[in-house]
Amino acid sequence: MGNQVNPGITFSSIEAEMNEAMPELTVKTIKGNKYLYLRDKVKVNSKSLPLSVYVGRLETVAREDVLSKLSVLHTLRLTTYLDYRLEHYSFTTLDRTRAVDLETLRYFYGLFKELYPDESERYMDAMYLRYVQGTTAIEGNTISLREAQELLEHNISPAGKKMDEVYEILNFINxxxxxxxxxxxxxxxxxxxIHEILMNEVLRNPGDYRNIQVGIEQVDYEPPPAILVPEEMRALIGWYRQNKRHLNPFELAVVLHTKFEMIHPFVDGNGRVGRALMNLVLERSGYPTLYLGLEDRxxxxxxxxxxxxxxxxxxxEALYTIYREQHGRIAEEVRQKLSGGNSRIEEENARLVRQFARLKKEV
Known part of the structure; x- marks a missing residue:
């Protein structure tokens, strides 16, 4: 992992090209008149959705007209992406405003990773560090964020801590x-x-379902009897399979995690396993890691x-609020950076200007 605990976003002067194709100028002839269009594609899952922005009649438009339409194209990329996501994913508990907000975050987080790979890797590592320290602290681990960083990155065990606490952190590497x-x-x-890995050297039989009754500390709730755990877990996986293709990924991840916690299938370590499941679904869907600290407990x-x-x-609602506070600035900072120009935008502009000049010569 990187050396930074601070997850603030920084940007280098060298950016990687996006995986999507860059926009192109095309000419459409209608009744002898030539009309100029900006065409592009936005990739959503395995689909490439076509985009088209009308610039004007080729004989009358200027270079500035082409460049001004790029901002329209960038907006169209986002709105097309959002429209597709909202059409193809349902949300039964999330309201539409929050669903749009989460999909916007996912879109700009994807841009962040594509345009700024070094910074995004450091950001993800910082988030993962906070996640590991937070998810164990909630369960009573007293290792601090700085101590967890030294342990994960340099294998330096903090003084005065129990070995169980050390293993609880180190197991996240595996x-x-x-x-x-x-x-x-x-x-x-x-x-x-996941339970076997996380509870290695902590529990006697990690990975085995419980055979005793357990409770959730500081919460007035009693999980189902141990004899029902296998049946409840089969039902949980059945629910996940029925909903994974159409339910909004954030809602899917949170509800999967919550249903798992209600079952509490293991003697200990249920919270850590449930939050690991939640982040697995989020990260595979293109979202950043969600972490919880003691202040959120x-x-x-x-x-x-x-x-x-x-x-x-x-x-x-609780996890959405926490998540928004953690990652909401990604969308705004990437948006501002793109509007302010960077090497990708400059390259895109220069290429379109050259293409426009060639097309004008053909008029």
């Missing part, structure tokens, strides 16, 4: 490595493997327990 090489779907086998647990009667609105 989990990250495992998930990076895992291309399968969410299954019971995966969930048990009370609101998080209070919202979580309200889902006992099937009301997922409180936990979705």
């Amino acid at each position: 989990l990250r490595r495992y998930l990076e090489g895992y291309s399968g779907d969410v299954t019971e086998k995966l969930i048990r493997k 009370a609101a998080y647990l209070n919202a979580l327990v309200k889902a006992d009667d099937g009301d997922y609105a409180p936990i979705i």
Whole structure:
């Protein structure tokens, strides 16, 4: 991981080209008149959606007209992306405003990774560090953020800490490595493997479902009896498979996590496994990592327990608010950077100007 704990976004002067094709100028002839268009594509999942912006009649338009239409094209990219996402994903608890906000975040986070790979990698590493320290701190681990960084990056164990606490942090190195090489779907086998990795050297039989009754600390809720855990877990995976293709990924991730926590299938480590599942779904869907700190614990647990009667609105709203505070600036900062110009924009402009000059000569 990188050396920064601060997850602030910075931008280098060298950017990678986007995976999408750059816009092109095309001419359409109608009744002898030539009309100029900017054409492009925006990639959503495996689909490339065509974009077209009318510039004007070729014989009358100027170079400035072409460049001014680029901002229109950039806006069209986003709106086309959002329209497709909102049309193809349902949201049963999220309202439309929040769904749009989350999809906008996903869009600009994708741009951030494509245009600024070095900075985005540092950002993701900083988020992961906060996630690891936070998800263990919520469960009582006393290792600080700085100590967790020293442990994860340099294998320096903090003085005066129990070995269980050290292993709870270090196990996330193996989990990250495992998930990076895992291309399968969410299954019971995966969930048990995540627990096995995270609770290695912490529990006697990591990966095994509980055979005793457990509770959730500081929450007035009693999970189902141990004898029902296998049946409940099969039902959980069935729900996930039924909803993974059409439910908004943020809602899918949060509800999957919440349903898992209500089952509480293991003797210990359920919170860490559930939050790992949630982030697996988010990250595979193109979203950044969601992390929770001690300051979020009370609101998080209070919202979580309200889902006992099937009301997922409180936990979705609570995690949306936290998530928005963590990552909301990505969209605004990338938007501002693009509008202010960078090497990609300058290259795009120069190429279109050259293409425009060639087309004008042909008039």
